[in-house]
Amino acid sequence: MMVTFISQCEKNALKKTRRVLDAFANRIGDNTWQTIITQEGLEAVQKLLRRTASKSTAVSCHWIRTRARSEFIWVVGNKDKFNSEGYVAVNYSETKKFIGENENMNKEILANTQGQRLDQHMFAVATVAKEIIGKLVPDDEVLANDVFIAGCWHDMGKLDNNFQSWLYKKLDKKEDTLDDGVHIDKGAFSWEKYPRHNEFSLLLYHLFSKDLRDRCQHAVFWHHAKPIRKKEIKSLIDILDKLGTLKDDYSIVIESIKSILASIESMHSEYYDIDLSLSLNISKFDDIEEKIDKVCVPKYKEYSARNDLKSYNRNIKENAKNNLVRSVIISADRLISALSCEALQEHINEKTVSNLIDTVLHKESSLALEIQQCLDGFETKYPDSNRNFEQSKAANFLSDEEVEVGVLKGPAGCGKTKIALEWALKTGVKKIYWVCPRVQICEGLFKDLTADEYLPNTSIEIVTGEIKQTYNGGKVGETKEGKEFSADIVLTTIDQIVNTITTHTSVTTLIDFMSSHVVFDEYHEYINMPAFNLLFAEIVEAKKLQQNDNVLPNTLLVSATPNPIFVTDFLQLNETDNMVGIESFNKSDYKISFVEYDERKEDEANPLFTQQSKNSFVISNTAITAQKSFIDNQMSENSILLHSKYTKKDKMELFDKAFDSFKQNGNKAYDILRSGPIVQASLNISCDVMVSEMTHAENFLQRLGRLDRFGENNSVNNYTIAITSHIIRGKQQGSSAKFLAKLFSLQSTKAWYKFLGNTLSDGAIKISDIYKIYDDFYRDENSKKMVEEDLLGALRHSVAVIEAKVLDPLSFPKKKIENSTIKIKKNSLRGDSRFVQMARCHIDTRDTLEFENSYMYDEALNLDGMTYDTNSIQGYGDSNKNLLSFMAKKHHNIKETKKAYKDSQLLSDARDPITPVYLSYIPEDLKKVESKPHTDAIYYAVGNKQVLGAISLQQLQTKGDNDEN
Numbered sequence: 001m002m003v004t005f006i007s008q009c010e011k012n013a014l015k016k017t018r019r020v021l022d023a024f025a026n027r028i029g030d031n032t033w034q035t036i037i038t039q040e041g042l043e044a045v046q047k048l049l050r051r052t053a054s055k056s057t058a059v060s061c062h063w064i065r066t067r068a069r070s071e072f073i074w075v076v077g078n079k080d081k082f083n084s085e086g087y088v089a090v091n092y093s094e095t096k097k098f099i100g101e102n103e104n105m106n107k108e109i110l111a112n113t114q115g116q117r118l119d120q121h122m123f124a125v126a127t128v129a130k131e132i133i134g135k136l137v138p139d140d141e142v143l144a145n146d147v148f149i150a151g152c153w154h155d156m157g158k159l160d161n162n163f164q165s166w167l168y169k170k171l172d173k174k175e176d177t178l179d180d181g182v183h184i185d186k187g188a189f190s191w192e193k194y195p196r197h198n199e200f201s202l203l204l205y206h207l208f209s210k211d212l213r214d215r216c217q218h219a220v221f222w223h224h225a226k227p228i229r230k231k232e233i234k235s236l237i238d239i240l241d242k243l244g245t246l247k248d249d250y251s252i253v254i255e256s257i258k259s260i261l262a263s264i265e266s267m268h269s270e271y272y273d274i275d276l277s278l279s280l281n282i283s284k285f286d287d288i289e290e291k292i293d294k295v296c297v298p299k300y301k302e303y304s305a306r307n308d309l310k311s312y313n314r315n316i317k318e319n320a321k322n323n324l325v326r327s328v329i330i331s332a333d334r335l336i337s338a339l340s341c342e343a344l345q346e347h348i349n350e351k352t353v354s355n356l357i358d359t360v361l362h363k364e365s366s367l368a369l370e371i372q373q374c375l376d377g378f379e380t381k382y383p384d385s386n387r388n389f390e391q392s393k394a395a396n397f398l399s400d401e402e403v404e405v406g407v408l409k410g411p412a413g414c415g416k417t418k419i420a421l422e423w424a425l426k427t428g429v430k431k432i433y434w435v436c437p438r439v440q441i442c443e444g445l446f447k448d449l450t451a452d453e454y455l456p457n458t459s460i461e462i463v464t465g466e467i468k469q470t471y472n473g474g475k476v477g478e479t480k481e482g483k484e485f486s487a488d489i490v491l492t493t494i495d496q497i498v499n500t501i502t503t504h505t506s507v508t509t510l511i512d513f514m515s516s517h518v519v520f521d522e523y524h525e526y527i528n529m530p531a532f533n534l535l536f537a538e539i540v541e542a543k544k545l546q547q548n549d550n551v552l553p554n555t556l557l558v559s560a561t562p563n564p565i566f567v568t569d570f571l572q573l574n575e576t577d578n579m580v581g582i583e584s585f586n587k588s589d590y591k592i593s594f595v596e597y598d599e600r601k602e603d604e605a606n607p608l609f610t611q612q613s614k615n616s617f618v619i620s621n622t623a624i625t626a627q628k629s630f631i632d633n634q635m636s637e638n639s640i641l642l643h644s645k646y647t648k649k650d651k652m653e654l655f656d657k658a659f660d661s662f663k664q665n666g667n668k669a670y671d672i673l674r675s676g677p678i679v680q681a682s683l684n685i686s687c688d689v690m691v692s693e694m695t696h697a698e699n700f701l702q703r704l705g706r707l708d709r710f711g712e713n714n715s716v717n718n719y720t721i722a723i724t725s726h727i728i729r730g731k732q733q734g735s736s737a738k739f740l741a742k743l744f745s746l747q748s749t750k751a752w753y754k755f756l757g758n759t760l761s762d763g764a765i766k767i768s769d770i771y772k773i774y775d776d777f778y779r780d781e782n783s784k785k786m787v788e789e790d791l792l793g794a795l796r797h798s799v800a801v802i803e804a805k806v807l808d809p810l811s812f813p814k815k816k817i818e819n820s821t822i823k824i825k826k827n828s829l830r831g832d833s834r835f836v837q838m839a840r841c842h843i844d845t846r847d848t849l850e851f852e853n854s855y856m857y858d859e860a861l862n863l864d865g866m867t868y869d870t871n872s873i874q875g876y877g878d879s880n881k882n883l884l885s886f887m888a889k890k891h892h893n894i895k896e897t898k899k900a901y902k903d904s905q906l907l908s909d910a911r912d913p914i915t916p917v918y919l920s921y922i923p924e925d926l927k928k929v930e931s932k933p934h935t936d937a938i939y940y941a942v943g944n945k946q947v948l949g950a951i952s953l954q955q956l957q958t959k960g961d962n963d964e965n
Contacts, residue, residue, distance in 0.1 A: 055078065110168070639674055
């Protein structure tokens with residue numbers, strides 16, 4: 001339970017009670033303490049206070065039940081010092097003038113159901129937000145002033161009489177309010193019919209403030225998520241029209257604003273001993289329509305398509321600053337709103353509002369000591385080794401105060417993880433966010449960092465959409481809800497960090513993230529990812545803002561393939577000052593061979609389908625190619641198949657088996673790994689022979705990093721690249737070239753192939769020489785142009801995604817929660833997906849199939865579902881391939897349910913795993929409706945040796961035309 005203690009002790013009782021309360025609780029004001037405590041602990045506090053009590057003792061205790069409600073428990077000592085609810089009575093008619101009281105305010109205007117005064121609430125929010133931004137981004141007075149002004153206006157719309165009437169009724173009934181702030185959800189003034197207070201605040205700020213700032217307008221409007229309305233509010237005129245009665249209350253509104261701002265100015269003057277002027281620009285009501293005509297509400301993200309990389313930087317900087325201002329306003333708002341009105345009053349009177357930021361900033365941890373022990377262990381195990389020396393040399397470069405954002409270019413097996421830890425140690429680490437592009441990379445790092453040679457005594461957490469686990473004290477357990485992101489090292493995906501700038505619920509995590517050291521592992525994967533490339537740049541830009549001459553770098557980008565164009569031209573990082581490379585310690589020989597093939601032939605002439613020798617990897621660009629090659633060879637090979645189209649349970653089991661087999665000194669349970677691109681980065685596995693489908697330079701080298709990864713082979717390591725004539729010419733023909741074009745990497749791939757052809761010799765080559773070729777590739781002007789062409793295409797697509805408003809933080813009507821299943825968000829940067837169900841089938845060969853009378857998972861248990869892209873579900877616009885349409889015609893009769901009134905209803909319901917889209921049906925169900933399977937039905941296939949995953953039977957039986965990845 002969380003409790004608050006309020007002391008009104010006098011004389012010697014002051015010292016005695018403070019000693020007791022300081023031992024059990026955190027002091028949040030001169031006379032106020034707060035802590036989380038057990039019932040037994042609370043009884044112990046009460047007993048200790050009673051033992052030392054005298055006539056001058058007066059301590060009340062309150063149980064904080066919710067953000068909006070507390071319960072008075074007891075008083076020790078003089079009860080007359082408190083009112084009937086255990087609070088300190090405040091008499092506003094006294095001659096004493098409290099900070100923030102204004103003689104012109106005849107009536108209190110409240111901010112929330114805590115009973116906080118609006119002027120005090122906005123001043124406190126502004127003060128705390130400014131303190132936070134000052135800690136996160138030192139020496140930026142303009143940004144700090146923007147934050148303070150936004151805080152002074154963010155809730156101004158709450159002075160509306162209709163809102164105040166509604167709020168007073170809530171107070172009378174002692175009703176709780178929503179976590180997303182105080183909003184009217186029902187009646188004549190609900191958000192559907194009437195502006196929310198943040199929308200009215202924006203209108204008032206634009207109408208009356210003399211100092212209009214775009215960033216303040218953005219923060220005021222977006223400090224609450226946008227409600228879904230039938231008719232969206234797009235302009236200030238829309239807000240004015242919804243208000244309706246503003247003309248009648250216009251003079252009252254003006255006087256209220258004057259009075260509130262005068263009170264804030266007075267509080268500021270007494271709190272900081274510095275005068276503040278929040279000047280107003282008053283217009284006649286008849287003139288305001290002209291003043292706001294054609295003024296739109298601020299866009300959440302502002303981007304436009306550009307023809308050169310550097311031109312994106314202005315938008316990136318503005319959006320990065322907007323993210324920070326919005327985040328600190330919301331964080332401060334939540335912090336202040338959690339206080340009782342009495343506690344807030346006391347903080348203002350005692351000038352301790354600023355102290356509240358201690359709860360959101362990091363305290364000291366043992367992480368630095370544990371990293372030092374890890375590094376000492378490596379030094380003891382490998383004394384005076386060149387490897388340790390070179391790794392320390394790289395860490396020293398990256399920790400120099402001249403570095404803005406460090407970029408570590410580390411080839412496979414160079415010890416990038418160890419270098420990152422040593423860099424963190426040298427730059428004063430307290431906490432690390434380790435951000436990865438994919439869940440599998442997080443899982444690989446989780447295994448590495450919890451190993452005995454790294455950090456076995458550190459709290460390490462993995463937080464993804466699928467996994468929330470914490471390693472502590474040598475054990476791994478499920479992370480408690482609400483405790484996410486609390487370990488000393490947090491391994492998470494880029495999606496979770498992007499949520500901090502694209503949602504309302506996760507926004508306050510950005511403060512913790514900004515206060516931490518951050519490692520972006522395998523960041524090159526964001527380069528061609530729609531929207532993620534721009535949002536990643538915003539996050540890096542925010543971290544850049546923290547740097548000055550007195551601050552050590554706290555952000556590190558890590559990749560074997562850093563893509564200098566992306567780093568220098570797009571992220572605007574100087575390569576000389578920020579990037580350091582480390583030579584590979586792998587001295588093995590490599591032979592790179594290109595084999596041109598006809599993708600329409602899936603036989604021994606196709607390198608991806610050829611039988612392989614022991615300890616070989618075959619990596620395809622798509623899951624379907626890996627599946628088909630595995631099926632064709634499953635009876636003649638001891639192989640394992642990995643890709644992304646498995647249930648969560650099957651995926652985890654297969655990844656563990658593959659890792660155990662192919663890791664250093666693995667159990668060698670399998671001879672061959674056939675895989676999609678999912679294994680190409682940060683999996684610490686190795687092979688002796690590799691066959692790869694042609695791809696761009698970054699993927700090419702990432703895959704190479706799994707070939708003799710540990711440099712143990714004496715013979716030459718063969719790396720065979722399968723390439724089609726269409727890719728060689730850079731033409732969007734054939735499935736392989738079309739797939740690369742869809743990922744904005746076809747021209748880059750063509751350029752890389754051409755450059756390698758002109759550079760490679762016929763003989764063997766060292767891996768360090770291959771990385772030198774990569775460096776030269778990015779110095780070649782013709783190659784750079786083709787890479788830039790793909791990158792610009794990816795960025796233009798990203799702008800289109802953002803313009804479609806998939807990033808806008810939205811709020812939906814509150815509904816009763818019937819179950820706790822995880823549902824798919826309405827907007828996702830990873831694509832529009834739905835939960836799916838499919839029948840199982842057994843596959844011996846491509847022509848020998850057996851359809852089972854069982855489904856992929858049991859919906860009643862809500863376990864182990866899978867998601868699928870809506871384009872695939874609906875046949876990519878081809879009505880003959882539309883599986884959703886087939887379901888709409890059959891499903892109600894098969895399952896004896898109510899028929900969906902249209903296909904889109906089924907698609908909407910499938911955000912919940914309980915009501916998935918059926919991509920195929922079992923024979924017994926099809927028999928009920930006397931139907932054959934859809935010709936493009938997708939099944940969950942099982943082979944002779946392992947699960948094969950989701951597969952379209954039409955694709956399985958068609959050669960060389962695979963549109964799906």
